[in-house]
Amino acid sequence: MSLVTAVTVPPRPAALLEPIIGGPRYKELVRAADQVRQLLAGRTIWNINSTAIGGGVAEMLQVLVGYVSDLGIPIGWLVITGDAQFFAITKRLHNQIHGDLAGGPLGAAEAHHYTRMLTANAVELLGRIRPGDVALLHDPQTAGLAEPLARAGARVVWRCHIGVSWENDATRAGWDFLRPHLSSAEGYVFSRRDYVPSWLPDGKVLPRRKWPPCSCAATATWTPSPGRRSSPGRAARALMIRCCCRSPAGTGSRTWQGSCAASPTTSCPAVPGT
Numbered sequence: 001m002s003l004v005t006a007v008t009v010p011p012r013p014a015a016l017l018e019p020i021i022g023g024p025r026y027k028e029l030v031r032a033a034d035q036v037r038q039l040l041a042g043r044t045i046w047n048i049n050s051t052a053i054g055g056g057v058a059e060m061l062q063v064l065v066g067y068v069s070d071l072g073i074p075i076g077w078l079v080i081t082g083d084a085q086f087f088a089i090t091k092r093l094h095n096q097i098h099g100d101l102a103g104g105p106l107g108a109a110e111a112h113h114y115t116r117m118l119t120a121n122a123v124e125l126l127g128r129i130r131p132g133d134v135a136l137l138h139d140p141q142t143a144g145l146a147e148p149l150a151r152a153g154a155r156v157v158w159r160c161h162i163g164v165s166w167e168n169d170a171t172r173a174g175w176d177f178l179r180p181h182l183s184s185a186e187g188y189v190f191s192r193r194d195y196v197p198s199w200l201p202d203g204k205v206l207p208r209r210k211w212p213p214c215s216c217a218a219t220a221t222w223t224p225s226p227g228r229r230s231s232p233g234r235a236a237r238a239l240m241i242r243c244c245c246r247s248p249a250g251t252g253s254r255t256w257q258g259s260c261a262a263s264p265t266t267s268c269p270a271v272p273g274t
């Protein structure tokens with residue numbers, strides 16, 4: 001049985017964004033996509049996480065991978081798996097990074113199982129990921145992939161969607177568990193600057209400003225994961241403008257910032273130098 005599953009995401013027309021961001025910004029987006037394609041030079045950006053449905057990361061990738069694909073940038077999405085013990089460990093990690101030490105610190109046995117499970121996933125991932133490809137790893141479930149993928153020649157970026165702006169014994173325990181696995185990454189992306197642990201090299205944290213979560217700014221409603229309610233049109237659009245876009249096209253007073261593939265002024269976190 002394979003541990004790794006490829007998720008097929010149909011292209012989502014990037015032109016849907018033009019009425020929201022405006023003609024000049026849309027042209028800038030298309031130019032930026034051309035530059036990214038040239039920098040990749042035939043290599044692929046691989047998003048890697050632990051679930052294809054449910055949760056914010058899966059919902060985000062269902063949208064953003066579609067936009068990036070439509071722009072002609074080689075992109076894929078791979079989902080790893082694990083046994084019940086692996087996901088119990090990563091759930092405790094998730095809670096610790098949010099400040100909850102219920103169950104106590106994770107010990108050597110948990111660290112061994114976490115590494116063993118991700119090493120097995122890495123073997124399968126390397127059947128698809130080539131040297132020079134970009135591996136964009138999402139959240140603690142994938143942190144243990146950074147070292148084996150980097151050793152094989154992938155350009156590894158770790159994307160953390162969770163955190164708190166303060167420290168306690170729980171957060172320190174969670175980050176201490178992950179720290180040995182993250183040193184091989186070339187870059188790190190956090191949803192908020194104050195989520196970044198103090199020991200990460202400042203020059204590798206991308207970008208310097210916050211990188212808020214984003215789903216889809218182009219549609220008033222989107223297809224949610226099972227069990228999640230779709231947002232009403234106006235509320236969804238307002239949420240995306242506030243959290244991702246910062247300003248709708250034509251307001252002029254605030255700059256476009258955000259984590260979505262539609263952000264023309266945001267350098268690509270997966271390609272150093274963009």
